[in-house]
Amino acid sequence: MSTPVFERSLQISQIDLHQGFERESNKVSFDLKTYLSQRQAEVEAALDSSITVVYPEKIYEAMRYSLLAGGKRLRPILCLASCELTGGTLEMAMPTACALEMIHTMSLIHDDLPAMDNDDYRRGRLTNHKVYGEDIAILAGDGLLAYAFEFIVEKTKQVPAEHLLQVVAKLGHAVAATGLVGGQVLDLQSEGKDNIDIETLNFIHTHKTGALLEASVVCGALLAGANNEVLHRLSRYARNIGLAFQIIDDVLDVTATSEELGKTAGKDQKAHKATYPSLWGIEESRYQAKKLVEEAKAELAPFGERAIPLMAIADYITARTH
Structure with a gap:
């Protein structure tokens, strides 16, 4: 079955595009809080039905414990918004959106382990290994990672197979040593070192988070x-x-409380990690984050009104308090 494709013509000049977007965004009323709340509810419902508890019950309970622990659901919402922006539908994107949250949850479970960042709280409650033990926590993360790819292939409808292959390849690259794993390794190796420069810090976070x-x-x-x-x-x-997003995360680790964050505040400083505030200071870090967001929004100018959700999410990243 053919799928909608974003129209190919992007010939308007950059100046006209920016001015056009400003005119359109002034006409359109967009409530980001309502948008995020609605999309979050849709993602939560899909995640809840994605994993049922069967034998052996303990591993499925552990997977659900962390997967359904709440959170901003930013990654799946970005996936849904991007699909809609380019002519797709929520239905075709929801399995991939859920898979992204499964992979993200895996990374949080493993990141909290004693051998990694060693945290007792995540999203306002005890981390997975504190409830189920380190062995089950490791396996719960493994289970979520593997199931994420199966879920995309089995549950996605009305999308050509070649597009699904591209999605699977993109996700695999993002998680492997070329992405999340590689960033985590360098992050661990950099702990306690005084000579971490901005290029190394950027590499860590463009891979581990980005x-x-x-x-x-x-x-x-x-x-x-x-x-x-x-x-x-x-x-x-x-x-x-x-x-x-990561720059603001580093700032919040310094300025927010554990209650606001839903996890232990001040962890980076205690672990002697290089952070953006430690290299730039808090105000310069905020300025650099704002500058990145403005550059991000400029990339969306050709899409006009359809880009408003992604524009608003970009602004939300620097305005958030947890």
Whole structure:
């Protein structure tokens, strides 16, 4: 079955595009809080039905414990928004959106283990290994990672097989040593070192955090059959908001409380980790995050009114308090 493809013509000048978007955004009233709340509820319902508890019950309970622990659901929402932007539907994107949250949850379960970041709380409650033990927590993460790819292939409808293959390849690249795993390794190796420079810090976070955020945006567009020019724009948008997201995360680790964060505050400083505030200071870090968000939003200018959700999400990243 053929799928909608974002129209190919992007010939308008950049100046006209920016001015056109400003005119359109002034006409359109967009409530980000309502949008995020609605999409979050849809994602939560899909996640709840994605895993049922069967024998052996303990592993499925552990997987559900962390998968359904709440959170912003930013990655699946980005996937849904990107798919809609490029002519697709929520239905065709929801399995991939759920898979992204499964993979993200795996990374949180493993990141909290004593051998990694050693945290007792995540999303306001005890981490997986504190409830189920380290052995089951490791296996719960493994189970979620493997199931994510199966879920995409089995549950996605009305999407050509070649597009699904592109999505699976993009996700695999984002999680492997080329992405999340590689960033985590360098992060662990950098702990306690005083000579970490901005290039190393950027590498860590464009891989550990940014790679999956970028995949979230790009995969939504891949499902809809977007062309390369559109994919490159969305990729640049996502890389910028991914880095901005991590900068603000570092700032909040210093300025927010554990109750606000839903996890232990001040962890980075205690672990002697290099962070953006430690290199730039808090105000410069906020400025750099804002600058990245503005660059991200500029990539969306050709899409006009359809880009408003992704524009608003970019602004939300620097305005958030947890």
